Amino acid sequence: MKPVIFLLAFSVQQLYAQITTQQQLQIDSLLQQFTTTKQFSGTVLVAKNNNILYSKAIGLASKESAVPNKLETNFNIASMGKTFTATLIMQLVQEGKLSLNQKLSSILPEFAIKRADSITVYQLLTHTSGVGNYMMHVNYEAERHQLKSLNDVMPYVVAMEPTTGYPGEKFDYSNSGFIILGKIVEKLTGKSYNENLEERIFSKTGMKQSYIHYPATFVSPKEATPYLAYTEKTFVNGTADEFPGFSDGGMQSNVVDLYRFAKGLLNGKLLNTAMRDSMWSGKVKFGRGGMYSFGWMDNENEFGKHIYSHDGGGKGFSSDLRIVKEDGYVVVVLINNRVNPRDVSGNILRILYNKEAEKPIKYLENVLMEITEQKGFEYVCSNYKQILKEQGMDKTPNPWIYIMFSDMFENMKEIDKAFKVMEMGREEFPNEASMYNVTGQLYVNQKKYKESVEWFNKALAINANDEFAKMMLQSISSKLK
Structure with a gap:
């Protein structure tokens, strides 16, 4: 040998x-x-x-x-x-x-x-x-x-x-x-x-x-399962x-x-x-x-x-x-x-x-989820500005943080929390059309089409050329008939 x-x-x-x-x-x-x-x-x-x-x-x-x-x-x-x-x-x-x-x-x-x-x-x-x-x-x-x-x-x-x-x-x-x-x-x-x-x-x-x-499968050990790991x-x-x-x-x-x-x-x-x-x-x-x-x-x-x-x-x-x-x-x-x-x-x-x-670098939304695990969602909402300071920030770097944090809760079927995060986002970024588009999308995903129209129109009021809002209004028009 x-x-x-x-x-x-x-x-x-x-x-x-x-x-x-x-x-x-x-x-x-x-x-x-x-x-x-x-x-x-x-x-x-x-x-x-x-x-x-x-x-x-x-x-x-x-x-x-x-x-x-x-x-x-x-x-x-x-x-x-x-x-x-x-x-x-x-x-x-x-x-x-x-x-x-x-x-x-x-x-x-x-x-x-x-x-x-x-x-x-x-x-x-x-x-x-x-x-x-x-x-x-x-x-x-x-x-x-x-x-x-x-x-x-x-x-x-x-x-x-x-x-x-x-x-x-x-x-x-x-x-x-x-x-x-x-x-x-x-x-x-x-x-x-x-x-x-x-x-x-x-x-x-x-x-x-x-x-x-077809259909696509994701069965271990041959195939890896897809995850959103926060x-x-x-x-x-x-x-x-x-x-x-x-x-x-x-x-x-x-x-x-x-x-x-x-x-x-x-x-x-x-x-x-x-x-x-x-x-x-x-x-x-x-x-x-x-x-x-x-x-x-x-x-x-x-x-x-x-x-x-x-x-x-x-x-x-x-x-x-x-x-x-x-x-x-x-x-x-x-x-x-x-x-x-x-x-x-x-x-x-x-x-x-x-x-x-x-x-x-660990994304801020992941840090927020870790704190949610440790101290609860209400703690994050009530102490958000203090959490930012502890992370060395005076304000949220960009609207995307709110969108991703909200998306985490939506994926976990905690819809009320997803809406609350977007409410916080609109307060900090009132002139950002994406804040209203994502809120509208949340309503669409809940099949609440009438409510979604209001939010997509608010996005268009900020940016009349917003293609996403236009597309969504067009796609849900048939569902409102």
Whole structure:
């Protein structure tokens, strides 16, 4: 057995040869800080070219059953799935079956998609088509669990009105656009989207545990359960609020399979170099200080590198995949809690490039929930200003604190407390339309539509161009008839 032991030891040594002990300890410390401040629960993998440098599983896949997360645990990767759809589209372009400048009307004439004669594949890939988000359809929330195919989703896509003045006008993130792209894949190949994933990506890269299935399940130990974890003690199971998965996101995958996907792109197994680089290179400015390309983000950074990425999030999941092509780095972060995954992956890259990691800060709303656990909700309400002072603040930093704190109570079905928090928020931010919109949304969620109208109109009185208030008034008008 000695030669075998020697070979195993040698392989482990080689595995970690490109990361220092200090860097490993720094990543360990970083993850521990995220666990303490934000209840991080999930898996992390760091690789360089063909070597895994670091991997770790933290927390529980099921809090109710005390099942731990493992590296092979599957997570809902949400909108990270758009990278797979973009890769399938670029394969079709590479094969000469599709053109980026081709008009949508010439590909899917059977669907009455608004402005289809002006929308190009390029615009769908870059979120500049203006086709909007089918999830905002008035019936989507109630009917989403019945949807099992792209054909089931297309009526919701077709029904939505354009969200921009004209195709190509500006970046406008669109789930509908990637549903349409998935349908294009099906139309040109004669196979389902899931069959294309299996044949064109999974089998070529060795991804053995990834899938989209209907209905979506989150059953441990194979799958992580989604949570909203507010403190170490207080959490909400988010399973009922998760969306079904399609070509715009929602795949079940794990850090090992996603590394294989990234490696397949780096090694040319999925696209040739020119086509891959065309997919990755930035095309359109968007809100995070970078460029959106074709289903990927070309992120600006302090390292002077091109970092190609896409993140995703559901109510109880967060994910991020980052690839540094020049150095071969791959960072995958999967979380079964609503934590910003970019904060985790970005700090891991800082450590790899010998920069100091930024310590995660506990959000004020989480501090307020901890105090609620210890001293009660009425104490927080009565002593709110004193609590702010104890946290080194003269006032609430922004309205979002109230919105998130209220959302915690709504998710815990403590509706009276959710309304009380928004009342406090309106007192401090009387000219902030979001305070009235969220109050209106609370009434909508209680099916109290007449009361909600009053609050959305108050939001419009502050900002006549408030798109959310307009949309909500339009969506509930039919319920008032």
